[in-house]
Amino acid sequence: MKEKIHIPTMSELAANNQQAEVLFWVGCAGSFDDRAQKITKAIVKILHSAKVSFAILGQEETCTGDPAKRAGNEFLFQMQAFTNVQTLNAYGVKKIVTACPHCFNTLKNEYPALGGNYDVIHHTVFINQLLIEGKFSIKGGAFQGKKITYHDSCYLGRANGIYEAPRDLIEKLDAEFIEMKRCKSKGFCCGAGGAQLFKEAESGRSEVNQSRAKEAMNTGASIVAANCPFCTTMMRDGLKENDSSAQVKDIAELIAEANDL
Amino acid sequence: MFIWSQIIFILCFLLAIFFFVRNVGRIRKNISLGQDINRSDNKKARWKQMGRVALGQGKMTTRPIAGILHIVIYTGFILINIEVLEILLDGFFGTHRLFLPYLGQFYGVLIGFFEVLALLVFVACILFLTRRFVSKISRFHSAEMKGWPTKDASYILLIEIVLMVALITMNASDHILLHHFNPPISSRISVLFANLSSADLALIERTAWWFHIVGIFAFLNYLPFSKHFHIIMAFPNTWYASLESSGKIGHMESIDNEVKMMFAPEQANPNIAPPESFGAKDVNNLAWTSIMGAYACTECGRCTDSCPQNQTGKKLSPRKIMMDVRDRAEELGTFQRQNPEKENDGKSLHDYISQEELMACNTCNACVEACPVLINPLEIIVEMRRFKIMEASQAPSEWNGMFSNIENNGAPWQFSPADRDQWTKDLEE
Structure with a gap:
């Protein structure tokens, strides 16, 4: 059994007159979805191992409102935003690390106009910063000889122009890295965004995640690296339906695995 | 002679x-049938953007x-x-x-x-x-x-x-x-x-x-x-295009006050009347920059060619969205000139763009990224979705479920908020 990690909540710290440097925003998928919980735990292990002072909101966290907003329900979005901004401001939160690019985009780009101004960082960028600052290092070896491809999520990539930090992290794994044909700003959606995850797709020739999964399979990679819990789900399903044995892993999971965390 | x-x-x-x-x-x-929005800030960056993208053809060679x-x-x-x-x-x-x-x-x-x-x-x-x-x-x-x-x-x-x-x-x-x-x-x-x-x-x-x-x-x-x-509209369109990260979808100020009335009445402005309608029913509910975008479109189809929904055979085509906005603006404009006493011909943009098209969008920004003259079909789709959801109550039933989950449980799925931190147990024990 590995080391026990205690994950403090903001309210717990506040009760002891303490504050964390970083709020880890887990997100709904990372909190409730079995598959995404593994990503959450990997991020926690990395933060813990790099001795980052962090806390979560715990039961005080609620949906950022991203799926509601993108579905067109601005009213519900602003209700969520109002509640979250009040909570975050009450704790004096300054820096937020998110596990999900949708939460990241909403907190970073859409909350400022509603009174929420924070330094918001996606976990891949944050882990890369930890590396650069020498607070953390990645052990190569575990993935030697393996082929990894990377799926750019729309909300980290095109929406926020973050293409390099995740790739820098993958490079450190000592695996063979191979790009898909449509990558970076031309990356092809997994099919989940815009609240599509929450409804049946319209009828067409094929499904978006199938199309993307096939593209990933064409690289011959045995691991598809991702940065988003929704992409992870969509790509996993797409690969499964195409009888591929390739695995989808969040970059945080790959790093935790490499470091045997 | x-x-x-x-x-x-x-x-x-x-x-x-x-x-x-x-x-x-x-x-x-x-x-100018469209709604006023201010896109005249940061002029220096705007001239630069126009110089790079329109004059310099900066996005063409992708x-x-x-x-x-x-x-x-x-x-x-x-x-x-x-x-x-x-x-x-x-x-x-x-x-x-x-x-x-x-x-x-x-x-x-x-x-x-x-x-x-x-x-x-x-x-x-x-x-x-x-x-x-x-x-x-x-x-x-x-x-x-x-x-x-x-x-x-x-x-x-x-x-x-x-x-x-x-x-x-x-x-x-x-x-x-x-x-x-x-x-x-x-x-x-x-x-x-x-x-x-x-x-x-x-x-x-x-x-x-x-x-x-x-x-x-x-x-x-x-x-x-x-x-x-x-060849003309590419210039103003790149000048007035958003300078912000494409992930940001602007918030509706009309709703700000409503939400404050509910949660924090002391912060609300009692003099602001509640909004008459939400989202875009017709072209005149769109920002004027969206209609300008329609006139800047040369139907090259790079947007549609990179749209994940279109490429998997769905009806949604960002290029068609722009063409429809233009055609409807022409129709409504002509009607208003011929019938100065009337405001509307009884038709709307939703007669051109179907529910099926609107609901399919992944908001992935591929169309926005692909456009060589910085047209944004996504802004139009979101405005029209807002009308469908908040005004016409035509959300797909699964979305209504998702909305009520967010409202009641703080998550898009039906989980109890008390279980949000259950995952920590595995690490702490």
């Missing part, structure tokens, strides 16, 4: 300008073949206008090759340069036609391209070919008549005219001259009825 040709020319010129300005005014009115061919035609269009300026001045003053005596040897170099450009434009247009009709590149043959859009595209390319042929023919005959300059392309073609008398040559030269300049006047007046209007 001499004076008559000048009068006819000036008349043609004035008519061309008159009708062009009138039609641009029509489009301007249609664009698709290298179309990009390079386009830059050839664009450069040709801009620079050959210097020769058109001479033609205009000749027309006004009844002169012939006004710049020749002033420029001497350099005149030949200049005309030679224009001729090379004209030849390149000619070749590029042929290649564009080939791509469209022989290689049958799929994005030129999707549903929204049937009929007028495909004809429009062919007319533009054919007109450009004809104009270039007229320009070269004019120079070829004049080369024999004048002997003052030695144009590289037309001097080779003038071999065809070697046996003609001076009178015949002069007739060919004059015919080609008139055909070329009247053709330009006519083409100018074709623009406001064509996708080719993008």
Whole structure:
């Protein structure tokens, strides 16, 4: 059994007159979805191992409102935003690390106009910063000889122009890295965004995640690296339906695995 | 006789300008059907953006073949206008090759340069036609391209070919008549005219001259009825395009106050009336920049070609969204001009764009990224979704479930908020 990690909540710290440097925003998928919980735990292990002072909101966290907003329900979005901004401001939160690019985009780009101004960082960028600052290092070896491809999520990539930090992290794994044909700003959606995850797709020739999964399979990679819990789900399903044995892993999971965390 | 040709020319010129300005005014009115938004901040960054994307064709070469061919035609269009300026001045003053005596040897170099450009434009247009009709590149043959859009595209390319042929023919005959300059392309073609008398040559030269300049006047007046209007609208559209990260979807200020009324009445402004309606039912509910985008669209289809939903065979096509906005703006604008006492013809943008199309969007920004002139179809889709959801209550039932989960459980799924931190147990025990 590995080391026990205690994950403090903001309210717990506040009760002891303490504050964390970083709020880890887990997100709904990372909190409730079995598959995404593994990503959450990997991020926690990395933060813990790099001795980052962090806390979560715990039961005080609620949906950022991203799926509601993108579905067109601005009213519900602003209700969520109002509640979250009040909570975050009450704790004096300054820096937020998110596990999900949708939460990241909403907190970073859409909350400022509603009174929420924070330094918001996606976990891949944050882990890369930890590396650069020498607070953390990645052990190569575990993935030697393996082929990894990377799926750019729309909300980290095109929406926020973050293409390099995740790739820098993958490079450190000592695996063979191979790009898909449509990558970076031309990356092809997994099919989940815009609240599509929450409804049946319209009828067409094929499904978006199938199309993307096939593209990933064409690289011959045995691991598809991702940065988003929704992409992870969509790509996993797409690969499964195409009888591929390739695995989808969040970059945080790959790093935790490499470091045997 | 001499004076008559000048009068006819000036008349043609004035008519061309008159009708062009009138039609641009029509489009301007249609664009201003949209809602006011302020996109005039940070002017320095805006000039830079326009310089890079429109003037500098900064996004064209992400698709290298179309990009390079386009830059050839664009450069040709801009620079050959210097020769058109001479033609205009000749027309006004009844002169012939006004710049020749002033420029001497350099005149030949200049005309030679224009001729090379004209030849390149000619070749590029042929290649564009080939791509469209022989290689049958799929994005030129999707549903929204049937009929007028495909004809429009062919007319533009054919007109450009004809104009270039007229320009070269004019120079070829004049080369024999004048002997003052030695144009590289037309001097080779003038071999065809070697046996003609001076009178015949002069007739060919004059015919080609008139055909070329009247053709330009006519083409100018074709623009406001064509996708080719993008050559003008690309500039304001890139200037006014959002400077913010494309992930940001603007919030609705009208809702701010409503939410504050519910949660924190002390922060709310009691003088603000509740919004009359939510989202976009029609083009006049869109931001004016969205309608301008529709007029800047040249239907190249890069957006549709990169749309994940379209590429997997769904009905959604960002290009069609832009074409529909333009067509509806034209329809509503015309109706309002003909019926000044009425506001609406009883139709709406939703008669053009279906629920099926709107609900399919992944908000992935691929269309926004793909557009070479910074048009944003996503803003329109979101505004129309807002109408569907908040005004017309036409959400797919699964979305209604998702909404109520968020509202009641703080997550899009039906989990208890008390279980949100259950995952920590595995690490703590």
